[in-house]
Amino acid sequence: MLYAQTPAHEKRRLFRERLASGELLRFPGAFNPLSAKLIGERGFDGVYISGAVLAADLGLPDIGLTTLTEVAGRAKQIARMTELPAIVDADTGFGEPMNVARSIQEFEDAGLAGLHIEDQINPKRCGHLDGKQVVDEDTALKRIRAAVDARRDSNFLIMARTDIRAVEGLDAAIDRAKKLVDAGADAIFPEAMADLSEFEAMRNAIDVPLLANMTEFGKSELFTVDQLRDVGMNLVIWPVSLLRLAMGAAMRGLDELDASGNLEAKLGEMQHRAELYELVDYEGYNHFDTSVFNFRVAR
Template sequence: MLYATTPPAEKRRLFRERLAGGELLRFPGAFNPLSARLIEQKGFEGVYISGAVLSADLGLPDIGLTTLTEVAGRGRQITRMTELPAIIDADTGFGEPMNVARTVQEMEDAGLAGLHIEDQVNPKRCGHLDGKQVVDESTALQRIRAAVDARRDPNFLIMARTDIAAVDGLAAAVDRAKALVDAGADAIFPEAMRSLAEFEAVRDAVDVPLLANMTEFGKSELFTVEQLSSVGMNIVIWPVSLLRLAMGAAVRGLDELTDAGALTGRLDEMQHRAELYELIDYEGYNHFDTSIFNFTVDR
C-alpha cells in the first residue's frame, strides 16, 4: 500500500551485491510509476528511467531541454512505487562539475539506486542520433570525479556513459572507458555499440560492470539477454520500449475510434480493470482502515 517499504539505502546495498555477482540484470524502462510496479510484478531485476522517455512525456525532444528538478521529481515518483532498484539517466549532469555534484545528491535524495553521466557537450542529444559531439577527456573526467566526490552513500552507483564511439570510433571508446574508470566510475555505459564484438572489446578493457542499451530503431542491433550475457554484460536496458508499445496501442485505439466509433474490437488488447486494481492494490487500501475506506472493488 502507498509506497515501497524497502529504504533507498537498502535497495542500493542489495543492488550492488547482486551486480557484483556477475549475472546480467534486466532493467526495462518505466515511463511512469505504474509501469515501474508492473516491471516488478513481472519479475525483472530493476527499473530504468530514460531521459528520452521523460522528455517525450513532456512532449519534448531528447536534446537536453529537461531540467534537474523535472528529472529528479519524476525519478522520485517512479522509484518510490517499487521495491526494485532504479537507475536514472542524468544526461550530462545538468551543467558542469558543481552542477553534477548537486545532481548526484538530488538523485540520492529522490531514492534512486544510481545514475549515469555522459560525455556529450551541452546541449546533448539522443545517443542514437547523428551529429553528436563529445567533450574533451579532461571535462569528461571532471564530471565523474565531481559525481564520485558528491556521493554520500557509497552504494549509490556512479555510471559513466560515453558516446565517443559514434564520433571517433571504437578504439576511442575503449580508451575513454578506461580513463573514466580511473576517474572513479563504478560502471560504464558504452553507447551505440554496433555489434557484440564491440561490447566484448569494452568488456576486455575494463573490470567494472557494463551496461548494454537495447533501444529499438537505433544504432545497435537488438541482441538477446543470452547473447549479451555471453560477452560479459552486467545490465541491459530497454529504455523506451514500454512507451513505444503503449503509444503504438494508443494510436491503434484512436484509429479504431475514428473508423468504427467504438473500442469493442480492442477490448482483448486492454489491461482489464481487475488487473489494474490488483496492480494498484485496491484491496490493500480497502483493508487498511474500513472505518475510513469503505468501498467495494468491482470484479
C-alpha cells in the same frame, strides 16, 4: 500500500551485491510509476528511467531541454513505487561540475539506486542519432570526479556513459572508458556499440560492470539477453520500449475509435479494470481504511 517498503539505502546495497555477482541484470524502462510497479510484478531485476522518455512525457525531444528539478521529481515518483532498484539517465549532469555534484545529491534524496552521466556536449542529443559531439577528456573526467566527490552513500552507483564510439571509433571508446574508471566511475555505459564483438572488446578491456542499451530503431542490433550474457554484460536496458508499445497501442486505439465510434474491438488488448486494481493494490487500501475501497470488481 502507498510506496515501496524497502528503504532506498537498502535497495542500493542489494543492487550493488547483485551487480558484483557478475550476473546479467534486466532493467526495462518505466514511463510512469504504474509501469514501474508492473516491471516489478513481472519479475525483472530493476527499473530504468530514460531521459528520452521523461522528455517525451513532457512532449519534448531528447536534446537536453529537461531540468534537474523535473527529472529528479519524476524519477522520485517512479522509484518510490517499486521494491526494485531504479537507475536514472542524468544526461550530462545538468551543468558544470558543481551542478553535477548537486545532481548526485538530488538523486540520492529522490531514492534512486544510481545514475549515469555522459560525455556529450551540453545540450546533448539522443545517443543513437548522427552528428553527436563529445566533450574533451578533461571535461568528461571532471564530471565523474565531481559526481564521486558529492556522493554520500557509497552504494549509490555512478556510471559513466561515453558516446565517443560514434565520433572517434571503438578504440577511442575503450580508451575513454578506462580513464573514466580511473576517475572513479563504478560502471561504464558504452553507447551505440555496432555489434556483439564491440561489446566483447569493451568487456575484455574494462574491469567494472558494463551496461548494454537495447533501444529499438537505433545503431545497435537488438541482441537477446543470452547473447549479451555470453559476452559478459552486467546490465541491459530497454529504455523506451514500454513507452513505444503503449503509444503504438494508443495510436491504434484512436484510429479504431475514429473509424468505428467505439472501442469494443480493442477490449481484448486492454488491461482489465480488475488487473489494474490488483496492480495498485485496492485490497491493501481496504485493509487500512474501508472507506477507500468498499466494493468488489466483477470478473
